Amino acid sequence: MIEALLPPQVVTVHAYDDRPDEAPYPGEEDLVARAVESRRREFVTARRCAREALGRLGHPAAPIRSGPRREPVWPAGVVGSITHCAGYRAAAVARRTELAGLGIDAEPHEALPDGVAGTVTVAGEPGLLARLDRDHPAVHWGRVLFSAKESVYKAWYPLTGRWLGFEDAELSLEPGGGFGARVLVDGTRGDGGPPLTELRGRWLVDRGLIVTAVSVPH
Structure with a gap:
């Protein structure tokens, strides 16, 4: 599913469920030693x-x-991103010579919990969400925005080495499946590339899931 949102040079693998009793890969055991069973799987x-x-x-x-x-x-020499939520796990990787960065995210296609929208939006976004909710009520737009910002952060952090909060990017969501993120803070990169001032991505709703993806070209 996530492959539909990314350019052809990106390799993606996904799963909709887990293998019973699969153990952590050797060398990763400590990363989930204290995790609850669902998180470990x-x-x-x-x-x-x-x-x-x-x-x-x-x-x-x-x-x-x-x-x-x-x-x-x-x-x-590799850029990549991983996501997992109830009913979906996915990874996307590419050679660094072909893409500067990647970010993917998956969420259940459900409304955001009460009170969350106010903590993840900036000026302009509540009005955008209200218009989209009115014109396209079959989509949970607040959750799409949340997921898109997660993908933006996952692409941003490896390139800058800095936190990017929900309040640090303003999104435009397009009903056709695209989105843009205008970065509201300094976008200087650690690799000497051009500053990250705007990132582009795509979103999709299918199988009760929202998936979003950002790819950063050179």
């Missing part, structure tokens, strides 16, 4: 998806450790 399956995707790029199977903000640490 999501992690194990998502990491398996990521290893399979890396294998298609020619990388041998190896532990995928986590960085300081729990982001996956990819092999040299």
Whole structure:
């Protein structure tokens, strides 16, 4: 499902359920040693998806450790992203020579919990969501916005090494399946590339899920 949102040079692998009693990959056990069972299963399956995707790029199977903000640490020369939610786990990877960054996210296609919308929106977005809710009521637009900001952050952090809060990007959501994110803070990158001032992505609703993805070209 996530593959429909990304350019062809991205390798994606997804799963809709877990393998019963699958153990963490050697070298990753400590990352979920204290996790509840549902979280452990999501992690194990998502990491398996990521290893399979890396294998298609020619990388041998190896532990995928986590960085300081729990982001996956990819092999040299690879960009990627992992997501998991109830009923879906996915990974996307690409060669760094082909893309500067990637971010993916999946969420249940449900309304945001009460009170959450006010904490994840900035000026202009509540009005946008109200218009979209009125004109396209079959979509839970608040959750689409939430997921899109998650994908933006996942693409942003490896390139900048800095936090990006929900209040630090203003989104435009397009009913046709696209979105844009205008970054409201300094977008200086650590790799010397052009500052991240705007990112583009795509979204999709299918099988009771929302999936979003951002790819950052060179």
